[in-house]
Amino acid sequence: xxxxxxxxxxxxxxxxxxxxxxxxxxxxxxxxxxxxxxxxxxxxxxxxxxxxxxxxxxxxxxxxxxxxxxxxxxxxxxxxxxxxxxxxxxxxxxxxxxxxxxxxxxxxxxxxxxxxxxxxxxxxxxxxxxxxxxxxxxxxxxxxxxxxxxxxxxxxxxxxxxxxxxxxxxxxxxxxxxxxxxxxxxxxxxxxxxxxxxxxxxxxxxxxxxxxxxxxxxxxxxxxxxxxxxxxxxxxxxxxxxxxxxxxxxxxxxxxxxxxxxxxxxxxxxxxxxxxxxxxxxxxxxxxxxxxxxxxxxxxxxxxxxxxxxxxxxxx
Numbered sequence: 001x002x003x004x005x006x007x008x009x010x011x012x013x014x015x016x017x018x019x020x021x022x023x024x025x026x027x028x029x030x031x032x033x034x035x036x037x038x039x040x041x042x043x044x045x046x047x048x049x050x051x052x053x054x055x056x057x058x059x060x061x062x063x064x065x066x067x068x069x070x071x072x073x074x075x076x077x078x079x080x081x082x083x084x085x086x087x088x089x090x091x092x093x094x095x096x097x098x099x100x101x102x103x104x105x106x107x108x109x110x111x112x113x114x115x116x117x118x119x120x121x122x123x124x125x126x127x128x129x130x131x132x133x134x135x136x137x138x139x140x141x142x143x144x145x146x147x148x149x150x151x152x153x154x155x156x157x158x159x160x161x162x163x164x165x166x167x168x169x170x171x172x173x174x175x176x177x178x179x180x181x182x183x184x185x186x187x188x189x190x191x192x193x194x195x196x197x198x199x200x201x202x203x204x205x206x207x208x209x210x211x212x213x214x215x216x217x218x219x220x221x222x223x224x225x226x227x228x229x230x231x232x233x234x235x236x237x238x239x240x241x242x243x244x245x246x247x248x249x250x251x252x253x254x255x256x257x258x259x260x261x262x263x264x265x266x267x268x269x270x271x272x273x274x275x276x277x278x279x280x281x282x283x284x285x286x287x288x289x290x291x292x293x294x295x296x297x298x299x300x301x302x303x304x305x306x307x308x309x310x311x312x313x314x315x316x
Contacts, residue, residue, distance in 0.1 A: 018145055018170030019219040019243060020212035022113055025080035027268050031311035032260065034115065034245070035075050035303070036278025037084040037103065039064045041091075043283045046290040061095035068103045071282060072110055074299045078307050081113040081144075083245075083276050101141050113144040115172065115245070115274075121149035123156050131163035145170030147223065147245070150199055161206055161220070170219045170243075171210075175200050175235060178225025178248030196231060200238045207242045217272065218242050224262055226254025226275065232262030236272075240264070244273030250280035250306065256313040263314060270314040277306045 026032050041053045041060065048067040051059035072082065084103060089096035104114045120130045134143045148160055150173050157173070164171050176186055176196040186196040193201070200222060207220040218241050224232045226248035236244075244262050248254035256275075263270035280302060287298035 016168050017212040017214070017219060018113070018164070018168055019210065019217040019221075020214040021144075022080060022170065022243065022274070023212075023215040023217045023266075023271060025113065026271060026274065027266070029078065029080055029307075030268065030315075031079070031307040032263075032271070032274045032314060033079045033303075033307045033310050034274040034276040035071070035079045035082045035281055036117075036247075036276045037068055037071070037082055037088075038278040038282065039068060039088050040279075040283070043279075043288075045283075045288050045295060047292060047295050055091045055096075056093065058095060061089075061092045061099040064089075064092070064096070065099035065102050068099075069106050071299060072103070072107050072112070074296065075281075075303055076110040076112065078303050079112060081115050081274055082107050083115045083117050083278075085278075086116060086118040097141070104141065104143060108144075114142075115145040115147070115170070116141075116143035117147045119147050119149045119174065120160075121152050121156055123152060124159075127156050127159040131159045135160070135163045135169040136167050143169070145172060145219075145221070147172045147174070149174050150203070154202065157206075161210070164219055165210060168219070170221060172221040172223055172243075172245040173199075173203060175203075175222040176224045176228055176231045178227045178254065182225065182228075194231070197234055197238060200235045204239050204242075207239055211241055216241055221245055221273075223247065224273075226259035226261075229258040229261035236262040236264065242272075246273050246275045249275045249310075250277045256309040259310065260313045265316070269316055275310050281306060 044067055048063050050063040051057045053060050089100040107114050134146050148171055160171055188195045190198045207218040210219040221243035224235055224244045226246045246259045249259040259275040260270055263272045284298045284302040287295050289295050
């Protein structure tokens with residue numbers, strides 16, 4: 001099914017309300033797949049490598065940009081949203097950030113929303129500056145949504161709430177992450193709840209304030225890993241209309257069924273989240289080739305497999 005938008009027009013048409021825009025695209029495609037863009041330099045396939053691919057080599061960032069744009073061309077029409085991880089671009093210095101800007105612009109021109117994985121979180125004017133860098137209409141590196149770290153306190157999130165509401169952007173706040181050490185702090189008990197559940201409860205009023213009028217889903221989302229499906233169920237009880245960003249599927253060991261464990265019944269099946277897959281899509285074993293035809297087949301197969309698995313998981 002095609003998307004119900006004229007995607008060749010300005011990307012600003014997407015910014016009326018992020019939660020509505022995302023859920024409508026996921027419904028139209030029938031899969032909650034989010035393609036993660038984590039360009040490990042040592043894994044860039046031979047077809048795109050240039051020079052020694054060291055971070056400081058002037059040839060590296062353009063090679064990464066070409067690789068990711070080619071992936072985006074294959075993913076167009078198969079995923080609603082892509083998630084570049086900013087650290088991999090910062091590793092390449094200013095050239096990497098320029099490549100990130102070009103990759104994000106390319107994704108939006110292809111009709112995909114851009115969720116920038118930067119995990120920002122800071123106080124006062126610094127938070128204002130971060131929000132202005134990514135979430136305003138005149139942002140130099142505009143993203144449709146941004147990941148945030150809440151552990152400096154609610155006052156550090158306020159500038160992002162204000163900016164997201166004013167400009168139709170989305171936020172995804174870390175609650176229960178997929179890494180093995182997440183329990184060191186996130187599982188600590190505060191009364192009869194974990195710290196992760198307490199953070200979710202604290203965020204819920206803001207989530208309700210950012211609820212969309214079309215789908216009923218909020219532009220404030222939370223990160224809940226596929227490796228902890230039980231916690232996802234508990235957080236869903238606390239935040240019934242909040243979109244989950246689910247890492248941990250595929251290469252990190254989470255199954256499609258576990259990834260959608262916190263989803264709820266919608267008009268076309270389970271909904272209420274997006275599931276990120278990066279390495280499994282960017283670096284399939286058969287994609288390590290210098291043949292353009294073979295590489296395209298490998299990327300197509302990886303995208304189709306993830307989209308199909310996740311689509312079947314939400315088809316109930």
